[in-house]
Amino acid sequence: MSTLQTIRRMMAEQFELDEGKLTPDAELESLGLDSLSVIEFMFNIEDEFNIKLPDDRVELKTVQDIANVVDRLVTEQQSTTV
Amino acid sequence: MTRRVVVTGLGIISPVGKNPSEFFDSLMVGRSGIRRLQTDFIDQLSIRIGAPVMDYSSSDYFSKIKLSGIERFSQFALIAAAQAVSDAQLELAEHERERAGVTMGTGMGGASSLEDGYVEIFQRENPRVKPLSVLLTMNNAAASHISINYQLQGPNVTYSTACSSSAIAIGEAYRQIRDGYADVMLAGGSEAMLTHGAMKAWEALRTLALEDEQDASASCKPFSKDRSGLVLGEGAAVLVLEDAERAVKRGARIYAEIVGYDSSSDASHITKPDAAGQTRAIGNALRSAGMQPQDIDHINAHGTATLVGDVQETLAIKQVFGEYAPHIPVSSTKSMHGHLMGATGAVEFMAALLALQHNAIPPTINLHQPDPECDLDYVPNQGRYNVELNAVMSNSFAFGGSNAVLIARRFSG
Numbered sequence: 258m259s260t261l262q263t264i265r266r267m268m269a270e271q272f273e274l275d276e277g278k279l280t281p282d283a284e285l286e287s288l289g290l291d292s293l294s295v296i297e298f299m300f301n302i303e304d305e306f307n308i309k310l311p312d313d314r315v316e317l318k319t320v321q322d323i324a325n326v327v328d329r330l331v332t333e334q335q336s337t338t339v
Numbered sequence: 340m341t342r343r344v345v346v347t348g349l350g351i352i353s354p355v356g357k358n359p360s361e362f363f364d365s366l367m368v369g370r371s372g373i374r375r376l377q378t379d380f381i382d383q384l385s386i387r388i389g390a391p392v393m394d395y396s397s398s399d400y401f402s403k404i405k406l407s408g409i410e411r412f413s414q415f416a417l418i419a420a421a422q423a424v425s426d427a428q429l430e431l432a433e434h435e436r437e438r439a440g441v442t443m444g445t446g447m448g449g450a451s452s453l454e455d456g457y458v459e460i461f462q463r464e465n466p467r468v469k470p471l472s473v474l475l476t477m478n479n480a481a482a483s484h485i486s487i488n489y490q491l492q493g494p495n496v497t498y499s500t501a502c503s504s505s506a507i508a509i510g511e512a513y514r515q516i517r518d519g520y521a522d523v524m525l526a527g528g529s530e531a532m533l534t535h536g537a538m539k540a541w542e543a544l545r546t547l548a549l550e551d552e553q554d555a556s557a558s559c560k561p562f563s564k565d566r567s568g569l570v571l572g573e574g575a576a577v578l579v580l581e582d583a584e585r586a587v588k589r590g591a592r593i594y595a596e597i598v599g600y601d602s603s604s605d606a607s608h609i610t611k612p613d614a615a616g617q618t619r620a621i622g623n624a625l626r627s628a629g630m631q632p633q634d635i636d637h638i639n640a641h642g643t644a645t646l647v648g649d650v651q652e653t654l655a656i657k658q659v660f661g662e663y664a665p666h667i668p669v670s671s672t673k674s675m676h677g678h679l680m681g682a683t684g685a686v687e688f689m690a691a692l693l694a695l696q697h698n699a700i701p702p703t704i705n706l707h708q709p710d711p712e713c714d715l716d717y718v719p720n721q722g723r724y725n726v727e728l729n730a731v732m733s734n735s736f737a738f739g740g741s742n743a744v745l746i747a748r749r750f751s752g
Contacts, residue, residue: 273403289404296470297407303467 260306260331261324267305268320271298281321302327308334344516345750347591348427348579349689350419350527354390354572355676358422362676363693366701367722371556371675373570380535386547388558389533390572390677408471409484410449415575415682416481416529417488423525424489427579427591431490431523440493440521441485442512443577444504444528446681447537448478454536481529485577493521499681502641503602504528505576506684506735506743510600512580513745522585527577528682541571546610546645557705561642561671562649562717564708569643572677576685578692587752594692595747598730599628605740612648612736617655621734624744625659630730632660635667635746637700637726639691639733640717642671643678650712652734657715668726670718674704684735688745691731695749699724 258266261281269276274288285295295317299310302323308330315326349359354372356362365372372390381387392415397406400418409417431439447453452475460466474480479497486495494515498507505528512526541547548568551558560566586593601623605616625632641652649671657664672690679686694700699722706719730748737743 271403271407293408293471293474294404300467300470 260327261321263305264302264320264324264327267301268298271301279320281319281324283320284318285320306331340519341517342519343583344513344597345581345583345586346578346594346597346692346747347581347586348423348429349594349692350422350426351574351576351686351689352392352415352418353574353576353676353679353686354392357392359689359693363690363697363701366672366675366690367699369675369702369704369720369722371704372572373556373558373675373677375555376533383535384538384542386542386550388548388550388555388570389538390570391533392574408474410452410475410480411531412445412449412529412575413481413484415531415573416443416527416577417484419527419529419575419577420485420488420525423577423579427581429523429579435522436490436492438493438521439491439523440495440515441482441491441525442494442496442498442508443482443485443526444498444500444506444508444681444684445478445481446499446501446504446530447532449476449480450532450537451534452476454534457536485525489525491525500741501737501739502678502680503684503735503737503741503743504681506688506733506745507602507741509578509580509685509688510602510743510745513597513600516580516582522582524580525577526580527575527685529575530680530682531573532680533571533573538571547571548644559644559674559677560705561640561644561674561703562653562710562713563706564710566644566646566649568645569673570677572679574679574686575682576689578685578689583750593750595695596750597745598748599624599630599746600744601627602741602743605742607740609740610738612651613740614651614654614658616740617652617734617736617742618658620742620744621655621659624732624746628746630746632663634730635660635732636728637691637694637731638667638669639687639731640669640671641734641736642673642703644671644673648736652736653713653715665715667716668700668718668723669715670701671703672701684733684743687735688733691733692747695728695731695747698726698728700726
């Protein structure tokens, strides 16, 4: 399953959203997620992908933005662990 | 200029009912919400009873998106507030919102989130604390969610004075309106502390009732010789308080007028209740209402069922009401709904208001062994119907010595 697919599935489950609406360019805010729900979601993302979000804030506007961040962190953080 | 203040809406979620009529019906027939708790930490408890909100599913009331930031005690508060607002048919125009506010009481706020955080930090190898922990846990979360939900832009204050928190929240909301700072207030209390840590802490304090050997639901026995303490409960109650003129003008249904309130401190001991402090609160509340002892037709007692507490309250009532004291029906509804701590004052004031509305007095259940030191009319075991009530009082006395007394009267324009 691709990162995007996993994220869509998790998002649909955590917030009871229709997965069909979670298109890559769907804006999080228009899906009803405020900044706090996004923070809460990213907490679960860390678990699922076994990554650690950096302390500096990344701007996440769309579903695709989340997938991009996750892909980047997975690559970075897996290459640093032996 | 002082204004008259009326109650126009009621909302409640409690161990004995999830709306005002279910709640009051339970009280009148003596139905207890106290039971053996069914939790995963039950084996760790020596005292295993409580008064939980039964068959509660948060998803019946909230979407999942909303739920991630709303703790159990805030959920209860929002549920009670929604009932109260709808009951009052309250609609606020844009310009009215600045003069509408909220006051709530709570003892421990988001107790379960706080505890989850500690369990994570102290017990897990790689602890990860939930990002919203602070917002879930803070004591003013419940009031703030209510304020946001209904766009109440006036006062937003949370009182935390243990067992009297929500009586004070209602009293102070009453004063906000009476003295002209607000026109409409949502006021009440919320508590959800039937958690492992909180239960253990209460257990250690040795004020909890022992489980009745025959019937767990009969474990709380206020004013009875065999009483052994209080039973922790959870839930929330919220009232809509309104400037009387506004309420009359819009044709609102008026439950009662709040006519008296006082708060006082024992200033003597952190746990031991003191009749002198309680006497001051009851007496001053009566004076603030401009009433005589014989004007009070029913008292919803604090009546925790602790050995000392029930005697002190009895003494205080006798001190203020004198020879009229034995003629006042005094109920402790805690015998049924348990002690909801920061929510209990609001729950019990609501019980008193419903008594006034229905001309019916709920009983003190489990009162089978008279105590010579508790010698008032506690409405033992049987509710009374078809009584004539014109004014009612609700007492709340807290750990820390913070006392609050509310008086309401049938409204006449």
